[in-house]
Amino acid sequence: MGTSEFAVPSLTKIIEAGYPVIGVVTQPDRPSGRGKKLKPSPVKETATGLGLEVFQPQRIRDEDAIEVIRNWGADLIVVVAFGQILPPEILDLPRLGCINLHASLLPHYRGAAPIQRAIMAGDKVTGVTTMFMDAGLDTGDIILQKPVEIDEDMDCGQISDLLAQVGAEILIDTMAVIASGSTPRRKQDNHRSNYAPMLTxxxxxxxxxxxxxxxxxxxxxxxxxxxxxxxxxxxxxxxxxxxxxxxxxxxxxxxxxxxxxxxxxxxxxxxxxxxxxxxxxxxxxxxxxxxxxxxxxxxxxxxx
Structure with missing residues (x-):
């Protein structure tokens, strides 16, 4: 599951690693440009080019959307910059769980805009985290993390591109340890957490x-x-x-x-x-x- 450009390297790496992808869930096409023509998400464009089945529910919480995911029978659900919160009915489906790639060193910068908020704060280091998803907002058990330095001359677009590539690499490492049956998992320290709210x-x-x-x-x-x-x-x-x-x-x-x-x-x-x-x-x-x-x-x- 993914939507934005940030998720594309992860999808590509999963395919290159040889994992069988049953289907790709992404947001519906949105009006774009002066003509307001419908434009597919970057993930849809990539998935279509790879010949993968694409599902675009308006609301992932709707019962018909849940039923589609249930019928796929996936062992593992991978979520990267999808844009909707998964309901418990989906989180409980795959036998290996649902994992998420998040663009911060959790528990720091939970929420929708971790990269922007880290740069605004003047942070010198950010990073990526993979975690098991739970019902909270970016509160699940941490699997792997990798820090990344923030060069003071880089803007959000450049840092996002870098984190997308680094994140895709640790996502593959995460899937490998899950497949091995020896997955590390560490509870987040909620006392050290902060929130990265959506930009306004x-x-x-x-x-x-x-x-x-x-x-x-x-x-x-x-x-x-x-x-x-x-x-x-x-x-x-x-x-x-x-x-x-x-x-x-x-x-x-x-x-x-x-x-x-x-x-x-x-x-x-x-x-x-x-x-x-x-x-x-x-x-x-x-x-x-x-x-x-x-x-x-x-x-x-x-x-x-």
Whole structure:
């Protein structure tokens, strides 16, 4: 079971390892683009290309969906970035259990946005975890884990791609130990847990009354999607890439401090941030240098 691009390496690795896949469960096709044409999930596209049976229930909790899964008679259910919570009726079906690949070192960052929340927090290390699923939200017994360093210049898209590959590898290791009958399992320490809630529109707006490092982490965490944004007057624009050029400077938060060959610098509560890549509504993502050729920003202007 999986939906997003994050799950594709796992599906591919399972097939390459020779495990027989009875079927693939993914989310229904969704409208996409300006024409709102239905678009299949990345997992569906991959599964179809591999000749696998694909099932796309609207709600995995519905009895007809449960019946389809029951009739497949799988020994093991693997879940990677599926997007729906499995009911107990499905968790209890396979004789070897249901396992999940999660993009954090559990019990840290349980929930829907572990990668983004780790970057926002300025963490230097994240990782991947495989676990046996239970009725809770990412609370099951841990099987295997692998830490991964977060390079300070990597954005969410890059880190997600890296974790997807590392996660696919430990998923195969996890399936191997389950098949051997000697699966390690470790209870999570709930006292060390924290929650990574789903992103909201409020997470995307830049508050210049924060320090430069925190705002840069916000921009990294939301790039390439949905992207952090700010505005000048009536004009909003997204920011995809930035760098801290001064960690200690103080001044008026949100004020444009300087125009540079590569972009423009903005004063934060503490420190100055140089904006390097942006996007206006309906336009493509471009360098700030190119952006400034067609959009007037001057030192002293206030962003917000």
């Amino acid at each position: 529109r409020a997470d995307e707006k830049i508050d210049w009354n924060r320090d430069a490092v925190a705002i840069r982490n916000q921009i990294r965490a939301l790039s390439p999607h949905p992207a952090a944004y700010t505005g000048l007057g009536e004009h909003q624009f997204k920011i995809y890439k930035s760098r801290v050029v001064d960690r200690d400077a103080v001044g008026t938060p949100g004020q444009v401090a300087a125009i540079t060959p590569e972009g423009f610098q903005v004063q934060t509560l503490k420190g100055i941030l140089e904006i390097l890549e942006v996007q206006r509504p309906g336009k493509k993502r471009i360098s700030s240098h190119e952006f400034l050729q067609g959009f007037r920003i001057l030192p002293g202007d206030m962003l917000g």
